[in-house]
């Protein structure tokens with residue numbers, strides 16, 4: 001086996017204390033997704049959206065990587081082939097655990113974007129919707145996050161990697177948000193071996209060749225140890 005593609009979701013950061021979206025008292029049970037995670041919501045109330053992401057940025061920066069993040073970084077270091085992590089998460093816990101080959105398909109809390117000129121820069125811990133863009137000075141700064149209705153980042157590179165993989169592993173994601181939820185279909189159609197690691201099996205376990213059930217801090221280190229033999 002030479003190429004492993006790992007898709008991660010909020011479940012891999014759950015045991016670092018960062019909430020998930022759709023579990024009991026998850027983020028989307030406390031916030032109206034359309035008001036804080038859509039371009040329309042941002043246009044209507046940029047201050048509310050910045051407050052929402054400022055709180056999540058603080059939580060993410062104050063959180064620590066857990067054993068699942070560490071195990072995936074170990075896999076990248078010690079596996080003889082390639083490991084690519086495609087994460088739906090916007091925290092930087094994979095990077096802080098030592099993973100280097102990471103694609104943030106839904107953006108990152110550490111990134112800022114100008115909705116006016118497209119300039120990107122490292123986000124301050126607290127973003128202010130009145131602050132001007134460092135490049136064009138327009139008061140149009142937003143978190144560099146992919147909202148619902150926006151196109152996820154690096155889709156071509158991701159799809160290419162999934163098609164070329166020997167193993168596709170989906171860890172800690174409910175498989176409800178597209179196009180990420182469709183990657184397993186691509187893998188399946190391309191004859192790539194598929195594995196799901198999740199606290200609870202998701203609605204489509206039939207699509208995975210293998211399912212490992214349990215908390216990521218236990219299941220992911222065990223799976224990595226198995227792969228590294």
Ligand code: BV8
Nearest residue numbers: 009010011020021022088148149172173174177178199216
């Ligand atoms: C797109 C932003 C076109 C940052 C996110 C109707 C109208 C408009 C759009 C649509 C529509 N119908 C479908 C769509 C498409 C839409 C979509 O899928 N909507 C869903 C709700 C139906 N998607 C989009 O709009 C996307 N863009 O489609 O553009 C396009 C597409 C392809 C090519 C070209 C153009 C954009 C989607 C991105 C939206 N932004 N985040 C932020 O605020 O975070 S999505 C959001 O959900 C997060 O990024 C999150 O990562 C993602 C997925 O959630 P999960 O990570 O899976 O988290 P969840 O809580 O759901 O599940 C947690 C899982 O962990 C559970 O399974 C649980 O069992 C497990 N778990 C919990 N604890 C543990 C654990 N596992 C292991 N161990 C534990 N301890």
